[in-house]
Amino acid sequence: MLKLFNTLTGRQEAFESIEPRKVRMYVCGVTVYDYCHIGHARSALVFDVLRRYLEYSGYTVTFVKNFTDVDDKIIKRANEQGVACDAVTAKFIQAYHEDMGKLGIQAATAEPKATEHIGDIIQLTERLIKKGLAYVVDGDVYFEVSKYPEYGRLSKRRLDDLQAGARVDVDQRKHHPMDFALWKSSKPGEPAWESPWGLGRPGWHIECSAMSIRHLGETFDIHGGGMDLIFPHHENEIAQSCGATGKEFARYWVHNGFVQINKEKMSKSLGNFFTIREIFEKSEWPEDITGEILRYFLLSTHYHGPLDFSDQALTEAKNALNGFYDLFHRLSEAGGLGEGDDGSLRTAVERARKSFIQTMDDNLKTSAAIAALQGLRSDVNKLLGVGLSTESRQAARQAFRSLGVVLGLFQLGRWDFNVCVVPKPAQLVLNTFPPAVTIARQIRETEIDGKVAQRIEAKKRRDFKRADEIRAELKSLGITLEDKPDGTTRWKR
């Protein structure tokens, strides 16, 4: 039974879906005016994993993630670059899909854009005005916070407290400093739509209410986003939606913690952010490996806490992952026969699976779930030392694959994590290159394999000096060699 920390109640609660075996969830995506950084990646990944785990647990998940494609920052960016707003948003929506795709983040069931829901937004705004929860001033529409008595229940704030901390430059036309715009009249040159209040565009918060209600209904199961969205964004969504419908909006509110650099929140204003594509560009590893490293890193901490990003952290993730892929490679190789203990394997797999489920059920403790997989890795390595049947080796690999898919890990093929075997000299005529690798990688791997073959020859002549030179040369290029007992050599990055 899955338990989730619900920001609304401040407690961890057993998750029960409204409809049996079905989950409807909404996650706030990004405002598309720039490339995404790792903070965005973390949020996207956390909810990607939540979705995967719900599906693993047998739910059918309707997962909606929006794009905010009308906003001050977009307008500013478009003006700076002298292009239309929709050129900016189209570019960064595509970039979003590219970047998140590299991280193995699955597309949502629906990915609506604010501009596609102007009608819904206007309708919802009218509904709020009719109910007396919103008022019109000079073509702007504001939500009147004091008319929603429960305002502050998500962020645990009281209007009085907020008022005390409110800044000086409050718009005097507002009834209360915390009143927020549902509809903004537009200046010339800005994107604008016809509305009962004149030409204008939606405020930020209203779009999520309109889109979630449209795609998921007035009450749905899970609403997620980064912790910085709790106030005011999600607070305002609740006020609008519940105000308009008179029903509960989302039942479980899930928020992820920040990615930090040197203990500080990663943010544009501090300039301490790394974009996802920047990391891929700078990575010394190929794209699919870098993606898995990032995923492993981002999941190595519980989603609710802060996570410090650093080169060292990435290296540690890579090292930890190496151990898994080394094992997968061993599992794929022939040999290792002997007095196999296939029953012990089944026991180990079952133990790992139980532990994995138990920790994931406990508010998605991915760090502990990974620990369960590490335990299985250790168990399988030991069993392999004794010997396992071909069937058991396949079953072991399959166990890692099937649990790993929940985290989006361990799906790469036996060759793809840069573990390759150069055959014995007699077999050198055989081409063993994997078909999936890129041309660039093939060329580099060809060179490596040439060196390795030279070294095997040197070893045959018992010219260990030459053999060690080649090893050192490759080591300086980040290539590690492993001589296997059967005379073949395995290399990896």
Added chain:
RNA sequence: GGCGCCGUACCCAAGUGGUAAGGGAGCAGUCUGCAAAACUGCGAUGCAGCGGUUCGAACCCGCUCGGCGCCUCCA
């Protein structure tokens, strides 16, 4: 000022009242021409600090300290 998150070994990180998992790094050993991998062993008498509750606390309560965040756009 209000609200919230976090604080466990060199690093990451479990544990949520019964006497500190796991991984990475490091060191030592087995193996190896040498390495690598794997395996074995070592590694916090202590869980930010101080009090309290308890037979017993990293876990519960109180206070304090430290880091971060939100209250303005922010994943």
